[in-house]
Structures are given as structure tokens and as C-alpha cells.
Amino acid sequence: MPDPGAIPRHTTFDWRIYAEATCAGLTALLPIPFLDLAFEAYFRRRMPATIAKVRNQDLADGARRRLGQGLGTLISIEGCLALPLGVVRYIVKKIWRKVIYIFAIADATSLVSAYWHRAYLLDHMVRGGHAGPDVDWPRAAIVFEHVLAETDTGPLMGLARQTVASVHRVFRLLVLARRRGAAEETESLSTILQSHWDAAESSLMEVAVRYNAEYARSLDLSPPAPTAADEVRQLNRDNG
Numbered sequence: 225m226p227d228p229g230a231i232p233r234h235t236t237f238d239w240r241i242y243a244e245a246t247c248a249g250l251t252a253l254l255p256i257p258f259l260d261l262a263f264e265a266y267f268r269r270r271m272p273a274t275i276a277k278v279r280n281q282d283l284a285d286g287a288r289r290r291l292g293q294g295l296g297t298l299i300s301i302e303g304c305l306a307l308p309l310g311v312v313r314y315i316v317k318k319i320w321r322k323v324i325y326i327f328a329i330a331d332a333t334s335l336v337s338a339y340w341h342r343a344y345l346l347d348h349m350v351r352g353g354h355a356g357p358d359v360d361w362p363r364a365a366i367v368f369e370h371v372l373a374e375t376d377t378g379p380l381m382g383l384a385r386q387t388v389a390s391v392h393r394v395f396r397l398l399v400l401a402r403r404r405g406a407a408e409e410t411e412s413l414s415t416i417l418q419s420h421w422d423a424a425e426s427s428l429m430e431v432a433v434r435y436n437a438e439y440a441r442s443l444d445l446s447p448p449a450p451t452a453a454d455e456v457r458q459l460n461r462d463n464g
Contacts, residue, residue, distance in 0.1 A: 230431035232348060237421040239414040240278045243406035244271050245343035246387065246413055249336030253328050253394045257315045262399050267406065268292055268339075272346055272355070274406075281350050287361040291346060295373055329388055336384040337377040340417070344428040345372065345435055354439075360448055367438045371431060379427035387417045 248267035254260040269292035278285045345368060349355050354364040390413060391397065401409040417424060 228438070232429050232436065233351075234425060234429075235347065235351075237418050237425075238278060239418065240407045241275055241347050242343050242414070242417060243401075243410050244268075244274055245339035246336055246410055247398055247401050247406050249339045249384070250332055250388065250391060250394055250398065251332035252335045253391070254398070255328075263402070264335075265294070266402060268294065268342075270406075271343060273310060274349070275343065275346050276350050276355070278329070279347065279350050281353070281355075282357055283340045283355050283357075284357040284361050287308055287365060287446040290362070291349075291355060293370060295369060329385075332388045333381055333385045334377070336388060337380040338372075338375075339375050340380055340384065340424075341428060341431050342372055343376050344425075345431045348432040348435065363442055363446075363448070364439065366402055367435060367442055370436055371435045375431050375434070380424060383416055383420055383424060390416070 244267045248264050248271070251260040251264040251267070254263065269289075272283060272288050276288075311384040349364055349368060355360060355361045397409065
């Protein structure tokens with residue numbers, strides 16, 4: 225596995241890395257409760273495999289599933305009685321925010337920015353070989369989730385807001401993106417992020433820097449167990 229403390233490298237903009245992330249964020253504009261969650265989960269789950277394919281890297285099966293999960297749950301359940309109340313609150317909030325459409329725009333803006341950061345960090349991990357079949361991908365997944373949960377996505381809100389504002393007929397767009405491919409169907413949305421890529425990546429790179437630091441810290445706190453190959457090499461050194 226490459227050095228987790230290495231300085232992140234600048235990347236060339238590739239919309240395929242961010243298309244599904246953008247679709248996942250745009251689901252906040254859908255007015256139908258639970259349909260938005262279904263579309264969001266679909267695009268979020270596809271992100272790891274798509275990015276690995278773009279970078280021509282292999283993913284461990286468990287890593288693909290883990291890195292496609294959300295960071296939280298629909299509601300916080302402390303008991304069975306909390307479930308009906310949580311569902312009612314979600315539906316009321318969803319319908320109300322569609323009546324006041326400006327709130328939906330704000331939700332989508334925040335979500336798009338968050339998913340762009342997620343996509344960038346996934347790309348960083350995939351390029352670094354941290355999610356492959358023969359590496360300690362569970363450690364990488366824990367660090368990934370921790371870093372995303374504490375990431376400030378505010379610096380890209382302006383670009384995300386412009387992208388959201390350029391979207392029309394969002395339901396049709398997401399259906400076609402699901403059916404034909406996100407990158408092809410949303411290519412017209414790429415121009416805003418692409419035209420400001422240098423500035424955007426300066427913000428996005430912070431999440432990769434934090435990931436590297438947190439990963440290195442996890443190795444210090446909990447060193448990986450030696451593999452059979454490590455033990456053989458150590459035995460050869462001792463006998464040499």
C-alpha cells in the first residue's frame with residue numbers, strides 16, 4: 225500500500241468521478257418522500273465502483289459495499305416507539321420543504337457539495353490503493369467515514385448552488401441518469417465545476433490531506449498485525 229502520509233497529488237478534472245455524486249445531491253429536489261432516499265442510495269452505492277473503473281483499479285467486495293453506505297440513518301432510533309415519530313417528522317419536513325422550494329434548493333446545494341467531497345476522497349483512496357482486495361480496507365473505511373463526518377463542505381457551496389440552479393426537470397434527469405449512465409446524462413452540469421476546478425480542488429484536497437493524517441495516526445495507535453510475508457522477511461533478516 226502506498227505511503228499514507230504522502231502529499232495528495234493534483235488531479236485532472238474528470239466528470240465521471242463527480243457525475244453520480246452530483247446526482248445523489250440533486251435528489252434533495254425530488255418532492256416525493258422516500259423516492260429521494262431511494263435515488264440517493266442508488267447513486268451513492270455506485271460511486272466507489274464507478275471511480276475504481278475510471279482509475280482502472282480493483283476494489284474489494286466488502287470495500288465497495290462499505291464505501292457506498294451513508295454516514296447516518298434516516299432517524300435516530302432509541303426504541304421501537306421512536307420509529308413512527310421519526311417517519312412522520314421526515315414526511316412532514318419533506319413535503320413542507322417542497323412547498324417552500326427555496327429550502328429544497330438549499331438542501332440540494334449542501335448535499336451536492338458534500339457528495340463532491342465524498343467523490344474526491346473516494347478517488348484519492350482508490351488511486352492510493354487503499355480499497356483493494358489485498359489491503360487493510362476496513363481501516364481505510366473507518367478513517368474515510370470519520371473524515372467525511374467532520375468535513376466542512378462550505379467552500380464549494382457557491383459552485384454547488386450554481387449547479388443546482390441550472391437543473392430543470394430533475395426527476396426526468398435522474399431517471400435517465402439511472403437508466404443510461406450519470407456521466408452521459410449530466411454532462412451539461414459539469415461546466416461549472418470544471419471551469420473552477422483549480423480553485424475547487426484546493427478546497428477538495430483538504431479532505432485528502434486530513435485522510436492521510438488520520439490514516440497515519442490510526443497506524444500509530446493500532447499497528448497492523450504482521451502478515452506471513454512480513455514474518456518470513458523478518459526471519460530471513462534474523463538468519464542473515
